[in-house]
Amino acid sequence: MAVLGAYPPGLTCRPIEDSDWDGIIECLGRNFPTRPRSYWERAVARMEKRPVVPDLPKYGFVLDMSGRIVGVLLALYFLHQGQEGEEIRCNLSSWSVDPEYRAFAGKMVIAVLRKKNVTYINVSPAPGTEKVNEALGFRRYSEGQLGFFPLLGSARRGYRVLEARADLPEMAMLSQGDQDILLQHAALDCLSVICVGEGRAFPFVFMTRRVFHGIVPCGQVIYCRSLEELSQCAGVLGRYLLRKGALLCVVDANGPVPGLIGRYFAGSGAKYFKGPKPPPLGDLTFTEVVIFGF
Template identity: 30%
Template sequence: MESQAPPVSDGLRPIPDGGLDEAIPVLRRGFPDRDRRFWERGFARLGAARRSGPLGYLLRSRGEDVGVLLTFRSERLGREGRTATVNLAGWYVAPGHRWQAPMMLRRVVTERETVFTDLTPSTSVERLNTALGFETCNEGRVVTFLPPWAALPSPSGAGVVGLNHPAAAQVAEGDLLERHEALGCVAAVLREGDRVSPLLFRVAPRMGIRHANLIYADSRQGVLANRAAIARFLVARGVLALTVDGDRADCPRGSLFRTGRCRFRKGGLDRDRIDYAFSELVLLDLDT
């Protein structure tokens, strides 16, 4: 007589490796405009980038999966050692079970010494994020049309180079840059005198032109202050516009500020730093 697998108990459980067939039907109910191929591609990209932690969590009630939360975990190497970062992505709870949503999120974000991000929350989730200790990272976006800036000199003499330049070897985040370049991002290094810093852009067509979103930088103020150098690097690659998440006060003359989607972060908030590495914006290839 064949033994049967024990029934899955109700509650919150990690999505196991190879558990896509369990997660994708719930994701498709929550995001009907995304087909199965979209999620399979996203999980494949996540598998190539992921090194630890669960893919996410499923919420089960009365023998049925009624909720899902994807958790894209990665690590950063900083002055005080390695820090875990978890990007919350693809969150959905069925209408009749939304009362369980706060419990679901609260249980996931309790890890100490871990940074949590939510980059594409709905309006209702924004309120829940705030109640759970998340803070907003920006008020909107700074948009720059790059060709005019590419013709200007850099006031500080700064320059931007690709990863094949010897200066790239001086950047501590070299592995992060290389892995994102393999995922289709544009990786670069900003040189200001003896100082080097990493840059990551996600490039996608928008309104008929190639547009870059800043995905990773030590300082968004530093990026905006060096628009001329960055413009020359990006325009040479066919990119004509740059978007940097920021506050209205960050927007310098010659750029346009637009209110838009706020990003949320819990733990280690530095409003000048942009860090969407290994997030849904990259792994799910979202243009938002």
């Protein structure tokens, strides 16, 4: 993968514009042939609804060869209001370059990675790209995934699960950042809930998906403040999720988690970051997992 040298005549790397989408979808279709056009059209529609982060590209970058899109790198920027304050994250996704222009693919990544105050994440690295990620300065922050049965977790007395709504009184027990995460992800068809117990409120976001060759329904953990809180509320969450048709859950992890009964899959769904600090395990908010789906 070459990243140095001048572009050939007619080739430029520039931010994505709204008028580019037909060409982008065609380029993505050429390089991701297993994805139907409808998949990318839905992804574009959902991307267009996301709030813009000031002074940053709204969608990412393209390689433009005299008006024809020959390369795409989607960059999902978002402001994250965490427990340690506000930070900017960027999920790099759908890196797609036509074969004859792949010598210039790295230039798009370099164009994105210039901001030092942004935490960049790659939550779906292509197989065999570990060395490329490392060469670009990315490091692993999630080594695998834990498949667990929340219903087998301890069910604390008095704990209850409430679906997040703007007018729910218990929302006031959460920070404004957590409230925004719950409501914005509910609008993106996720299961946003609050577990309330012992005078405290714990926010969680799940997304339904199917695993084991699309046979088994499960709940993908999109947001929890910590794996400890997930374990603490597992039993009552399990009863709620079972009513939604999910007996199994999946969460990013670096090993077995006390209180979560299941199996750890080392190397499955490894994730990378570059920047000030890694995202916490169990936090896939506003990433391609939510925007694009599985």
